[in-house]
Amino acid sequence: MLRKLSLRNARRAAKDYVVYMITMTIFAALMFAFNSMLLSRDIANLSDDVPMMAIMLGLATFFIVIIIAWLIRYMITFMLENRSREFGAYLLLGMHKKQISRLFFRENLVMGSLAFLLGLGFGLFLKLVLMSVFYSLIGHDYHFNLDLNPFCFLITGGIYYGCYLLALLRSKRKFRKMNIIALMNVNKQNQQIREKGDVWKQWLFFLAIGYLLFYYFLMFSGSADISTLLLLTIGIAFAVYLIYLGIASFVVRYIKKKRKGIYNNGNLFLLRQFSAKIKTMPFTMGTLTVLFIFAILSMGIAMMFGDYLNKQLPYDFPFDISAVHENPDEDFAELIALADDELKILDSHRFAIWQNGADEMNMFLYTNLHLFRDKYKNPDGSPNRQKIIDEQRAYHSYDTFMKLSDYNYQRKMLDLGEVKLESGQYIIQLPNRVYREVKDKMGNVPLIIDGEIYQFKGFMTDRFAQDGHNGADYVIVVPDDTVGLEPYYGRIVITVADKKASGLQERLDPWFKIADNEEGPAEETFFDRGFGTKQILIYSSEVLVRADVEQFLKYLLNAMVFPLFYIAMVYLCVALTVLSVQQLSDSAKYKFRYAVLKKLGLNQREIDKLIWKQLLWYYLCPILAAVFVSAVIILTVSDIFVRNTGVNTMVGYYFGFTVMLLLGIYMLYFLATYVLFKRAAG
Amino acid sequence: MNMNELIRVCDIEKYYGKENNITKAINHVSFSVGAGEFIGIMGASGSGKTTLLNVMAAIDSVTAGHIYYEGKDITEMRENRLAEFRKHNLGFIFQDFNLLDTLTVEENIILAMTIRNRSKREIEEKVESILTALSIDDIRGKFPYQISGGQKQRCACARAIITNPRLILADEPTGALDSQSAEMLLETLTKMNEEMRATILMVTHDAFCAGYCRRILFLKDGEIFNELVKGKKSRKEFLNEIFDVLALTGGERRA
16 A cells, blocks of 8 residues: 555655756766766777866766756755655654654665666667767767667666765755644744844845945956955855845845835746745745856856867867977978878978077066966066076067978968068067957067067967967068077977878877987977967977867867766756746645736736736846856956967857857746646636 | 726526437526626525526536626636636636645735746735735644634635636635624625725525625625615615515525
């Protein structure tokens, strides 16, 4: 009989908590798919040295399990409270607490297993999609491979049921403490609203808003150091909880002061509903907001890396093979032989980078780029040379020059148009990120070579390998007949027929190291090469084989992008589920309230409008708070990212696109809740 | 049509069920209600009184017949017009109060005005006077769960009358109250009728309660079978008459 009852209850609960069931199915599917990637031999074989994907997915799983365990615990407690009268009735009928606890345990296990099995089926499909997307992103062909790893089933099932068991064990303790009268009165307790002594709480709301505005100010003005900002960022979570502790009191004060807004149609009803709901669950609302913040941050950062992969990677590595050598006359014979043997050389160009014994341009950049701020400026604004020499290696020791013919040859290899220069003229070739900062000033730095003043013709910002190869951050292009320059270091660029990753990079690295080691450790003997001011994503080597480097970086970055998306999706779905279930489970209570409003004279259209507004306020509250808080973090991080990686993207893009994407998923949950709610409460 | 007539119920019928299993809840009922009347509908359980109230409140439809409010037939109106009609013409008092538990006493009354888009000033003035008139101004800031049944019902009365409806419909308003609270409520309804000129139609099965009305219609098996008018009689005399009628129908006696 009990088994029959638990099955019937499980079926009913699955219907009542359909959103929760869907989320658990999605979670099981996501976990299975990502665990499959984590344990996939194919992916492990992609990079022997760096098991980045496994590390990142393992970390993501850790954070996700914490939240899913919280969701299950929350839902089980929630169901327990909602059904307390029913359990009270079982006790009255003479059932033992143990029997009821076992009944509840069984029901949840049935529901959980149903979602798990559905999730596995969906997860198998999702895994294939994710694998093919991942492979296409890193430029590999994916051969359909079901690769059913029993270990993956074991891990997924272990984590999933582990979360369930933890939550259910806790519910067992709750059952032990229950008594009939307490069970019967649980619902009544929820309806009591206490307002006395709450006035001070509204100040928490203003305090939290004040804290957030102060945080905004510090972030945008850049007047705090990183450690202070990190500390303040942790404080953000507290501020979010304070907002919810204070907002209900704030709304109640607003109503009690009889502000004009309450006299507008059904606003009074909506404001009271809203404050009553927030008041009973400030901690839950705070946690939901924090989850949304994490989801926005994770997705925003994933977007940045994704954008770098799409836009900046081809810009940063334009040549099939590019190498430098301290000897300006280096013939690169071994490199050429090896490259031709493996990839078949179509075209190559060997040349020298030049210097004029001066460092005016370098000094200009050390004192004008945002990265260095005023660190290397004397009080009169002039560069502090000694400090720069002692501390900095961003640029070569001397300003770097390139002859026009070498410049144009490389442009031709990159399918770029020819550039013309008159005698006595020069142009500066530099990457976009530096150009954006110096475009108004750098052309005014006087360039004197061998006593002759050169005239600045303009900037070029095409992709040109300027992380230490074609200069560091910049190279000055001068006519071929320029005199007074000394060869600085040797360069070669090569175009090959076979553009696919071949592992040549790995084979060439030791060749360069051996070359260096002839005279001692590489860093000490190789010339004073700088790498430019690019930050965050740096890959530097004396020799760069594009296909290999790109594959490595794509693997590395996707190993971050995928888990970040994974975290964002799960956090978002968990938060939306809690929001949705909270509203739907109260629909019986709302049914009565809307029936009263109908008797008071509201027509169905007006009732529908009120339901829409009520859900919208409730749904918008945590997402707006999350958007408000994460905006400042994402915009600041985006600014740093765009400035330091050189990605040609508007700073607000990542934030805007992330929010749009999340709002899309948000809307789906919202509309589903609205339809179900309307049906239940209408 | 009587010059003073507010409502005319013309030969209405209300059937439930289908084909072979039809229940006649109201069967050929006709009567009029004058403006400013306090009319009671009495009858035993299942006599059709609540159904009659529901069709008059336009929250249920008739199977046949017509109901005219100042000459306008509400049985011919569509749902949206009916909602508008309810909003501007009717006030309700229910047995289980139907107060919103998240709103205070005062806010429950304010809400009835705000959904009719009245101005802030008008709302404030009217709420103040109604709270005083019904002696509930001292509990204005309390939530329904903090006050007694009688206080809740007076709050419901205030909510029903504040919009100046043409008709107040009361469905067993004393059903959930103790005798003292019931008496206070009935005094309130009488006051609303006499001093505020409210027209009240009250459904009850309680003779003591009906004794406050000025006219009573008795329903039995969906049909009107008797009518009593208080006229100049004292309440006690009127109550005795009611008991006499109830003795014929087997209705409830309580005094």
